[in-house]
Amino acid sequence: MTIDQYINSSIGRKTVMAATGLFLCVFLIEHLYSNLLLLFTDGGVAFTEWSHTLVHSMLIRLIEIFLFLAIVLHVVQAIYITKQNRESRPVKYAVYKVDQTSSWFSRNMGITGSLIFFFIVVHMWQFFVPYRIMDTVGGEGQTNVAQTIKEAFHNPWFVLLYVGSSAFLAFHLNHGFQSAFTTFGMNAKKYKSLISLFGSFFAFVIIGLGFSIIPILFYFGIAGKTF
C-alpha cells in the first residue's frame, strides 16, 4: 500500500489527526512554559529573552514550519472527515439520543476545533503578526512583548476570549488526547483508564487552567506588576 493510499484510508486519516494533534500538544507545553515566564517578577526579562532565543534559533524556525504544517493538516483532514461523516448519513434520525451514549464534546470536536482555530487566528493577529512579521513590537525602541500582553489583558473581552478558548481547548483535548492513543492502538485495558485520566489532567489542569490563568492574573493586576 502506498503512503498516499494509507493517508486516504479512514484509519490513515485518523492517524494523521492523532499525530498532528499530539504534536500540537507538545507545542502547547512549550507555549505554556513561555507563558508562565511572564509570572516572574523580573520585569518580563525572562520571557523576553526566551522569546528572543526562540525567534533566533534556526531549529525553532524549522519546527515552526512543521507546526504550521501540522495545523493545516489537522484542519484540512478535519474538514474532510467531517464532510465525509456527514455524507455517511444522508437521511437524519427524527429522534437521536446519542447524548445518552457519548459525550457532547467527543461528538463535537469540529465545533470546539473551529472555535479554537478562530482563536488562533485572532491570537496570531494580536501577537505573532506584529512581533514576527510586521516587526512593530519587540524590536529596539518598540514596546516590549511582555508589555503588549499586559496591555491586551486589560480588556475584559480579550480575557473572556482567552479564558473561553482555553476552556474549549481543554475539552477538545480531553477527548482528543485519549482518542489519539486509541488511534495509535494504545488502549489496552491495563492502561486505558490511566491514559484517559492523564488526558483529562493534561487537558483541564495543565492546558485549561495553565493558559487561562495568565489573562486572569493580568486582568486583576496580580501579574505584570514589574513591567
Add this chain to the structure above:
Amino acid sequence: MNLTLKIWRQKNSKEEGKLVTYQVDGISKEMSFLEMFDVLNERLVAKNEEPIAFDHDCREGICGMCSMHINGRPHGPWTRTTVCQLHMRAFEDGETIVIEPWRAKGFPVIKDLMVDRSAFDRIMAAGGFVSVNTGNAQDANCLPVPKADADESFSAAACIGCGACVASCKNSSAMLFVSAKVSQMALLPQGKVERKDRVMNMVKQMDVEGFGNCTNTGSCESVCPKGISLHHIARMNREYLLANITE
C-alpha cells in the same frame, strides 16, 4: 397499555418515506417489543392495510437480524439488549415511541424498517476469515492458546453483526464491527498468518462501502447488544498501522 407509535414507513428503496402515527391499545407489559409489532401488524392486516416490514428472526438476541432505532437509540432503551429481547415493561402507559430504521449510507432502506446490511457481508468476504480449506487442519490441540487470548478473542467474536454500532455512531462508522473480526483473528495463532492482509483488505472494503470515519466517541460500545469493547478498535488501528509500516 396504550401507546402512540410513530413508525417510519417507506414503500421501497426508491420512494421517500415518512413517519406515520399509529395508536395501539391493549398491549401487555409481558410482550416483547416485536410481539407488540405483531399485534399492530395483525390489526393492520384486519383493516386490510399493509403491515409494517421489519427484520427479525431468532427472537432470542443472537441472529442479529432485528434492527430498530427506538426513541433515538438502536435496540431501544435497555443496554446490552437486542430489540427482540426488549420487553414492553421498558415503556410507560400512554408513551409515544418513535421507531426508525438504521440510518446510514452503508445501510440503505429496503422497506419500512428493513435495511440492507450486505455491506457487512462484503467486508467479511474481503478478509474476515482464515484461509484454511476443509481438511487442512492439524489436531485442534497442537497450538495451545493462552486462555486470556482465547477469552479476549471470544469477547470480540460475540459480535452478532446487527449494525447497531453504525446506527448509533454520529459518523455512521463501521469500525466496531470490522475491528471485532480483526481483533478476534489477530489474537489467535491461527489468524496471525494473514493478519496484515486481513486488516488492510477489510478496512479498504469498509471505506468503499461509504461508512464514516471513527472519532472514538464510544457510542457504538454503549449500544452494542453484545458489549463489544472499544479497545478492539484500538487493536485494529494498531494492526492496520503495523501492517502498513511493515508491508
Add this chain to the structure above:
Amino acid sequence: MTKLNSKIPDGPLETKWTKYKSTVPLVNPSNKRNIEIIVVGSGLAGASAAASLAELGYKVKCFCFQDSPRRAHSIAAQGGINAAKNYQNDGDSVYRLFYDTIKGGDYRAREGNVHRLAEVSSAIIDQCVAQGVPFAREYGGYLDNRSFGGTQVQRTFYAAGQTGQQLLLGAYSALSRQIGKGSVEMHTRHEMLDVVIIDGKARGIIARDLISGKLERHFGHAVLLCTGGYGNVFYLSTNAMGCNATAIWKAHKKGAFFGNPCYTQIHPTCIPVAGDHQSKLTLMSESLRNDGRIWVPKKQGEARKANEIPEDERDYYLERRYPAFGNLVPRDVASRAAKERCDAGYGVGVSKMAVYLDFAFAYERYGKTKANQLGLHTASGAEILKLGKAEVAEKYGNLFEMYEKITGENPYEVPMRIYPAAHYVMGGLWVDYDLMTTVPGMYALGEANFSDHGANRLGASALMQGLADGYFVIPYTIGTYLSQDIRTKAISTDHEAFAETEKKIQEQIDRLMNIKGARSVDHFHKRLGKIMWDKCGMARNEKGLAEAIGEIKALREEFWKDVRIPGGQNELNAELEKAIRVADFLELGELMCKDALHRKESCGGHFREEYQTEEGEAKRDDDNFTYAAAWEFKNVGEWELNKEDLNYQVVHPSQRSYK
C-alpha cells in the same frame, strides 16, 4: 420396500467409511469447474457444504432467506458440540460416541451413518479451531470440555453459551472467503419455492427474490437442501420466526421421501408461554439442569408463592421418579415428566403450565465451598447465600439475565419457571448413506434430513451432525453422483421443466393473493400449532391423532378459502412469505400425525400413551417397528409408506432406563 436403498457400504462398521472414501469415484479438477451445485440454506450444514465444495472447485450457488448467511438459526445453539477427541483421557472413543448416539436415539438410527458421524467428529473440531473459532480453553491453553446429558464422558466442546454462533460464524467465514473469490455466488433474501426435475434428476430450483418478489430460475447439476427443521409447525417453538419446511416439503412433493416425520424433540427447559401474544419460546440451556433442581408443589392448585412453600411440601419429581439420573435425565424423559405434573394439576405460575427450576441448593452448596476457600468458616447464612449467588452468576449469569429480561422476574430471588417447548426435529427428508434423497441429484444435509439421531437427539449432537454433513461427508459422497454427470452440460433455464415449475409456483402465489379472505396467516398458523402441540406433541394417542388429521384437513381448506394477504406479490411482502410457508406446514402437519398414528410404539421423542410401561415410561416395539418410515407423496393428504429396516449388527437394542 424395494424403492429404498440406503447404500450402506459393505464390510465391518469401523471400516465402511474409510473404504468408501478410498473407493469413491472422483471428479477431476477441470470437470469440477464445469459443474454447478445449488446449496439452499446457509446454516452449519449449508455454509460448510457450500464452502467445502467451492474449495474443491465446483461452481456453487448458495441461497438463504435472511439478509445474510450469518443469520441462519444454527447461530442460536447454546451448549456445545460433541467430538470423540478423548482430550480428557476419560475413556471416550469413536465407538463410545457412536454407541451413545444410537442409544440416545432409542435404537431408531442407522448404524453406518452414526458411526461415520462419530468418526468425523474429531476433524470438525480441528477444522473449526483452524478457522479461528474461539472455543473455551483451560489455563494451559488447551481446549476445555463439559459434560452433557446422556453421556458419561466429557466430550462437549463449547464457546460460553454461544457455541452455535461461533461455529456458524466459522463456517460463514469460510463461505465468505469463497464468496470473495467468486467461487460461491451468494443469493441472500431469496427463498427456494420449488425444485426443478429434468429426466428424473434434480436440476435446479425456483427461488423468489424476497425484495422484488420476482421468481428466478437457477440451474444446478445437483441441489443440496440444508434448510433446517420444521419445528415451527408447532407455531411456538425455539426455532427462529423464519424457519420453515417449504424447501424440503416441495422436494417431498417432487418425489423425495419423508423420513420419520413424527420424531420431534421437545426441550424440557424453556421459558413458559406468557400469553396469547407469544410469538416464540426461548430455550434455557440444558446445562442449567446440572445445578438446578426441578420441583412442583405437592398440593394441587397451590396458591402460595414459591418461596413460601416449605421444603416438605415440594415434590422434586424427577429425583423421586429417576433416582439414578435425577434432574439429568434425557430431554424426552424430563419433558414428559413436566407435562405429567402440570396435567395433573400441580403446575405453577399464572398459566399453571410450568414447573420450578430452583437454584437455592446450588447457592448454598457453592456458597459454602467458596466460604471455605476464602477461609470464612464462621460465615453466616446470608453471607453464604451471597457468595453462592455470585458463583452461580459466574457460571450462568447470561442465562439468568436473559430470563429476567423476558419474564421480569429476578431468578436469583425466585425460582425460574420453565416448561417444555418444541425444539428440534429428528425427522426430515429420507437420505441414503450419500445423503441423497430418493430424487437423484437432490441431497439433504443437517436437520433437514431424517438424520442420524433416530428417535431422540442427544444434546450437542446437532451441531456435530450439521458440520459433519457439510465439511466431511458431502464433499466425498457427491462425487459418486457427479462423476456420472460430467458430460451433462449446463441446462438452460429456458428449458420447459423450468418454465413449467415456475408457472406452477406462480399459480400458487396468484391463488394465495386472490383469496382475499378475512383471517391473517398467523391466525391459521397459531391454530395449526395448537392442534399439533395438543395432539402430536409430547404425548400422542390414537384418538387425538385421528382427530388432529381431520382438524388439519379442515383447517387447510379454511386457509385456502379465508386467508388474507395484503400488499402485492411483486414487492417485499412478509405476509405472502409466511402464507407460502404455512400452506406447506398445513400439509406437513398432517403427515406428522399420520406417521405418529402408524407408529404404534413409544420411542424417544415419540410417546404414544397407549404404549408405555406400568411406570409410565416409553415402551418400544422392536419386533414391529425397527425401521425408518419413509413416506412417499401421492397427493395432498395421501401418502404411501415405505420402510427401511434397521439392522443392528453391532449394538443390541435394549430398554432405556434412567431409574
